[in-house]
Amino acid sequence: MIRLEYFTPSDFDQLIAWIDSPRLLMNWSGPMFNFPLNREKLEWYVQDANELQSPDVFIFKAIDTATETVVGHISLGGISQKNSSARVSRVFIDPQARGQGFARHMLTEVLRFGFEELQLHRIDLGVYDFNEAAIRAYSRAGMQREGCSRDILKYEGEYWSLIEMSMLDHEWAALPAPLPADAA
Numbered sequence: 277m278i279r280l281e282y283f284t285p286s287d288f289d290q291l292i293a294w295i296d297s298p299r300l301l302m303n304w305s306g307p308m309f310n311f312p313l314n315r316e317k318l319e320w321y322v323q324d325a326n327e328l329q330s331p332d333v334f335i336f337k338a339i340d341t342a343t344e345t346v347v348g349h350i351s352l353g354g355i356s357q358k359n360s361s362a363r364v365s366r367v368f369i370d371p372q373a374r375g376q377g378f379a380r381h382m383l384t385e386v387l388r389f390g391f392e393e394l395q396l397h398r399i400d401l402g403v404y405d406f407n408e409a410a411i412r413a414y415s416r417a418g419m420q421r422e423g424c425s426r427d428i429l430k431y432e433g434e435y436w437s438l439i440e441m442s443m444l445d446h447e448w449a450a451l452p453a454p455l456p457a458d459a460a
Contacts, residue, residue, distance in 0.1 A: 379413035
């Protein structure tokens with residue numbers, strides 16, 4: 277259903293078009309970027325990304341294999357060789373593709389990459405508590421809720437709390453294998 281490919285400069289314009297408000301940008305990236313998102317900021321973002329020999333961050337676009345269209349964006353960063361861990365961040369689904377299960381499938385593919393390709397022990401993520409659809413998708417992918425960092429960010433006079441979720445390698449290994457796409 278989803279195939280991940282590296283996010284490259286040819287994908288910048290699509291992501292910029294998707295993230296069309298300051299609030300949406302804050303929800304997607306936290307304080308990492310300021311609005312408006314532009315090519316220059318994304319050039320910095322992808323610099324030194326996607327290098328298997330010295331992994332720090334992998335940035336992907338998600339492609340719907342049924343239509344071959346890009347439906348999302350996701351990254352796996354904060355990679356620690358010492359702790360065998362990483363953090364999923366900057367997950368975004370094309371507004372036209374929401375509600376079709378792509379977030380869960382994107383996360384599953386990133387988890388597969390982290391646990392099977394990078395041989396990580398732990399992968400975590402943070403999601404703002406009002407993003408209930410994302411929390412449901414991440415739970416369906418097998419992420420475990422660890423806790424909540426209350427009022428961690430103040431945006432336009434409103435405090436946002438961050439739900440922390442994670443998965444360990446043995447939890448990944450215990451998940452049932454998905455059916456092949458042609459058998460579903």
